[in-house]
Amino acid sequence: MMKVVRGFHAVAHSVKLCKPNVICAYPITPQTEIVERLAEMYANGELGSCEYITAESEFGAASILVGASATGARTFTATCSQGLALMSEVLINAAGMRLPIVLVNTNRALSAPLSIWNDHQDSMLMRDAGIIQVYVENNQEVHDMIPQAFKVAENRDVMLPFMICMDGFKLTHAYEPVDLLDQETVDAFLPPYDPPVKLTVNDPLTFGCYAPPQYYMEFRVVMQNAMMRAKKVMQDVFKEWAEATGRDWGGHVVNYHDDAEVVVVTMGSLTGLVRDVVEEMRGNGKKVGLLKLRTFRPFPVEDVRNAFKNAEKIIVFERAVSFGHEGPVAMEIKSALYGNSSPDVYSFAVGLGGRDVPRTLVEKCINNVMEGKIEPGFRFEGVKPFEEVIV
Amino acid sequence: MTYFASGHGACPGCGLPIAVKNVLEALEGKCFVANSTGCLEIISSQYDRSAWGVPYIHSLFENAAAVAAGIEAALKALGRKDEGHVVVFAGDGATADIGIGPLSGMFDRNHDVLYICLDNEAYQNTGNQQSGLTPTGSNTTTSPVGRLMPGKLGRKKDMVSIALAHGVPYVASASVAFPRDIRRKAKKAIKFEGAKYIQIHSPCVTGWGINGKDAIKVAKLAFETALYPIVEFENGELVRVRKIKSRKPVEEYLKMQKRFRHLFKHPQGKEIIEAIQKIADENAKRYGLDAEQ
Numbered sequence: 001m002m003k004v005v006r007g008f009h010a011v012a013h014s015v016k017l018c019k020p021n022v023i024c025a026y027p028i029t030p031q032t033e034i035v036e037r038l039a040e041m042y043a044n045g046e047l048g049s050c051e052y053i054t055a056e057s058e059f060g061a062a063s064i065l066v067g068a069s070a071t072g073a074r075t076f077t078a079t080c081s082q083g084l085a086l087m088s089e090v091l092i093n094a095a096g097m098r099l100p101i102v103l104v105n106t107n108r109a110l111s112a113p114l115s116i117w118n119d120h121q122d123s124m125l126m127r128d129a130g131i132i133q134v135y136v137e138n139n140q141e142v143h144d145m146i147p148q149a150f151k152v153a154e155n156r157d158v159m160l161p162f163m164i165c166m167d168g169f170k171l172t173h174a175y176e177p178v179d180l181l182d183q184e185t186v187d188a189f190l191p192p193y194d195p196p197v198k199l200t201v202n203d204p205l206t207f208g209c210y211a212p213p214q215y216y217m218e219f220r221v222v223m224q225n226a227m228m229r230a231k232k233v234m235q236d237v238f239k240e241w242a243e244a245t246g247r248d249w250g251g252h253v254v255n256y257h258d259d260a261e262v263v264v265v266t267m268g269s270l271t272g273l274v275r276d277v278v279e280e281m282r283g284n285g286k287k288v289g290l291l292k293l294r295t296f297r298p299f300p301v302e303d304v305r306n307a308f309k310n311a312e313k314i315i316v317f318e319r320a321v322s323f324g325h326e327g328p329v330a331m332e333i334k335s336a337l338y339g340n341s342s343p344d345v346y347s348f349a350v351g352l353g354g355r356d357v358p359r360t361l362v363e364k365c366i367n368n369v370m371e372g373k374i375e376p377g378f379r380f381e382g383v384k385p386f387e388e389v390i391v
Numbered sequence: 392m393t394y395f396a397s398g399h400g401a402c403p404g405c406g407l408p409i410a411v412k413n414v415l416e417a418l419e420g421k422c423f424v425a426n427s428t429g430c431l432e433i434i435s436s437q438y439d440r441s442a443w444g445v446p447y448i449h450s451l452f453e454n455a456a457a458v459a460a461g462i463e464a465a466l467k468a469l470g471r472k473d474e475g476h477v478v479v480f481a482g483d484g485a486t487a488d489i490g491i492g493p494l495s496g497m498f499d500r501n502h503d504v505l506y507i508c509l510d511n512e513a514y515q516n517t518g519n520q521q522s523g524l525t526p527t528g529s530n531t532t533t534s535p536v537g538r539l540m541p542g543k544l545g546r547k548k549d550m551v552s553i554a555l556a557h558g559v560p561y562v563a564s565a566s567v568a569f570p571r572d573i574r575r576k577a578k579k580a581i582k583f584e585g586a587k588y589i590q591i592h593s594p595c596v597t598g599w600g601i602n603g604k605d606a607i608k609v610a611k612l613a614f615e616t617a618l619y620p621i622v623e624f625e626n627g628e629l630v631r632v633r634k635i636k637s638r639k640p641v642e643e644y645l646k647m648q649k650r651f652r653h654l655f656k657h658p659q660g661k662e663i664i665e666a667i668q669k670i671a672d673e674n675a676k677r678y679g680l681d682a683e684q
Contacts, residue, residue: 021465021468021469022461022464022465022468024461024464049467049468049469049470050468051464051465051467051468053460053464053500055457055496056492056493056495056496056499057492057493057496059453059454059457059492059493060454060457060492060493060496063450063451063454063457063458063461063493064457064458064460064461064464065461066448066450066454066457066458066461067425067448067450067457067458067459067460067461067462067463067464067465068461068462068464068465068468069461069465070448070458070461070462071423071461071462071465071466071469071471072465072469073461073464073465073468073469089451090450090451090454093450093451097450199423199446199447199448199462200446200471200474201420201421201422201423201445201446201474201475202474203446204443204444204445204446204447205446205447206436206441206443206447206448207446207447207448207449208436208448208449208450209436209437209438209439209441209449210432210433210436210437210438210449211437211438212437212438215438215439
C-alpha cells in the first residue's frame with residue numbers, strides 16, 4: 001500500500017512486520033521517533049508477544065539484547081552517534097558471540113562539538129567490529145532492508161549483527177511515498193528465528209567463555225569467514241527480495257553507467273542528488289557515471305573492481321573522515337583496486353555535521369576533477385573561509 | 392548433573408564456589424546464569440573447560456544485570472518463563488562500581504531476576520584493586536599504604552540500602568560462613584516476582600592476605616564484629632537479622648588479615664581502627680544486631 005510517510009514510520013512499520021520478540025532501545029535524536037512509534041505499537045498491543053523495553057542507556061539496551069538474543073529471541077534496536085559509541089563495547093561483544101541483533105543507525109555526527117545532525121562518522125567507528133553495515137538511499141529502501149537484514153543476520157552461514165545505516169533527519173524525518181509491506185509478504189519471506197544454539201535449561205551451554213591464546217584466534221578466523229560468506233548470502237537475499245516484492249535494489253553496489261571514465265561513488269541519501277547531477281552531465285555528453293555503494297561491511301571488493309574496470313578517475317563523496325588519513329570509503333576503494341587497476345581517486349569530505357551539500361557543490365567537484373583542475377587525494381568541500389587560530 | 396563442577400580454578404579457601412554451589416543447589420539448577428567479568432568468570436568459564444552445568448552467559452564486566460533482564464524478557468516473549476529463574480552472579484566491583492547503571496536499570500524496571508553480588512571487597516581477579524565495596528582502611532594496590540596514606544579512605548558503599556531505595560521486593564545480605572542461610576535466602580528470594588538482591592560476603596585468600604583454612608573463620612568474624620550485618624528485607628521491611636551473641640571488637644577481625652595489618656602500626660592506624668569500630672557500632676544499632684543478654 002503506497003503511503004506518504006516519514007522515515008521513522010517506514011522503519012517502525014517494517015520492524016513490526018518482522019515480529020521481533022524483544023525490542024530494546026534508549027531514545028536519541030534523530031532515532032527517537034522510531035522507538036516512540038514502536039513503544040506506541042507496544043502500548044496498543046500491536047506487537048503480539050514482543051517485549052518492548054526502554055533501557056537506562058544505549059549500553060543497557062544493547063546488553064539486554066545480548067541476553068535476549070542468546071536466549072533465542074529475535075531482537076531489534078535503533079540508535080546513532082553517541083548512542084552507538086556507548087553501545088560499541090556491547091555490539092563488538094555481540095558480534096564475537098555471533099548474535100544476529102538487527103539495528104538501525106540513524107547516522108548522526110559525533111561530539112565534540114555536539115551535533116545532532118547527519119554524517120557517517122558514527123557508523124564508521126564500528127567498521128572493524130564484525131557487524132554487517134548497509135547504507136540506504138531512501139525510506140523505501142530502509143523499509144525493505146529490515147526484513148532482509150533479519151534474514152541475512154539469522155542465516156546460519158552468517159550469525160552476525162546487522163546494522164542498517166540511514167541518514168539522520170535527511171531520511172528519518174523526510175516524508176516520502178513508501179509502498180508499505182503487508183504481513184503476508186514478510187511472513188512468506190522471513191521465517192521465525194530458529195537459532196542453532198541458545199540458552200536453555202534443557203541443554204545447558206556456556207556462552208561468552210574466555211579464550212586463552214591457544215583458542216582465541218580461531219574464533220576470530222570464523223568471524224571473518226562468516227563475514228565473507230555473508231557477501232553471497234546477502235546477494236541471494238537481495239535477489240529473493242526483488243522476486244518477492246518486485247523491487248530490485250541491486251547488489252552490494254549499483255553501477256549505473258558502465259562506460260564512464262569518471263565514476264562518482266556515494267553512500268546513503270546523497271545518492272539521489274548525485275544521480276541527478278550525473279544524469280544531467282551525461283545528457284551534456286560528459287563521460288561520468290555513478291556507483292551507489294550499499295554494503296560497506298563485508299566490503300564488496302569484487303563488485304568494486306568490476307565496476308571500476310574502465311574508470312580513469314574515481315570521485316568519492318564522503319560523510320566521514322579518518323582523521324590523520326582520508327575518507328574511509330576512499331581508503332576501502334583504493335585497497336580493493338590495488339594490484340588490479342590504478343585510477344586516480346579523489347576523496348571529498350562533504351556535509352559533515354549536517355552541513356548542506358548543494359547541487360552546485362557536487363557539480364563543482366565533478367567538473368574540477370574532469371577538467372583536471374585538482375590533484376587526486378583527500379579534501380574537504382563546502383567549508384567556509386576561516387582562519388585557524390593556534391592558541 | 393553437577394551445577395558447578397569441581398576442577399574449576401578457584402584458590403583453596405575461596406568463598407565464591409561455596410556461594411555459587413549453595414545458590415544453584417537451592418534453585419535445583421533450574422536457572423539461567425548471567426555472570427560479569429571477574430573472579431568467578433575466570434575460574435569457571437574458560438573455553439572447553441566450563442564448570443557450569445546450568446545455562447550460562449558471560450558478556451562484559453558491567454552488563455550482567457542488563458543481560459539477565461534480556462534473558463528474562465526473551466523467556467517471557469517466547470512463553471518459556473517456567474523454564475527457570477534468571478540469576479546474576481557479579482563481583483563487588485561489577486555491582487557497585489562499573490555496573491551500577493545497568494543494575495539500577497534492572498532494579499528500576501523490576502525484572503524477575505535474582506541478582507547475587509559476590510562481595511570479596513576489591514577487584515580480586517586482577518590482584519586486589521580498590522572497589523566501592525572495599526572497606527575503610529583496606530590496603531589495596533590502588534589504595535596502597537604509604538607514609539601519608541593509611542589504605543582506603545572513605546566507607547564501603549551501602550549497596551543494600553541502594554537496592555532498597557529502588558523498591559525491589561527482596562533484599563538481603565549473607566555470608567559464606569553461613570551456607571544454610573544462603574540456601575534459605577535464595578529459595579525465599581525466588582518466591583518474589585521482580586528484582587531480588589542478595590549480597591554475599593566472600594573471603595579472598597590472596598587479596599585479604601589470609602590463610603585458606605581460616606577463610607570461614609574470618610568471614611564469621613566479619614559478622615561477629617558487626618562489620619558485615621546479615622539482614623533480610625521483604626518489600627522494604629526489615630524482617631530478619633542474624634543476631635550476634637557476643638559482639639567482638641573489630642581488632643579481632645582486622646588483625647587476622649594482611650590487608651588491615653598496617654593499621655596497628657601506621658600513624659593514622661589508631662584513628663582508622665576507631666572509625667571502623669564506629670561503623671560496626673552503627674551497624675549494630677541500625678539493625679539491632681546485638682542479641683539480648
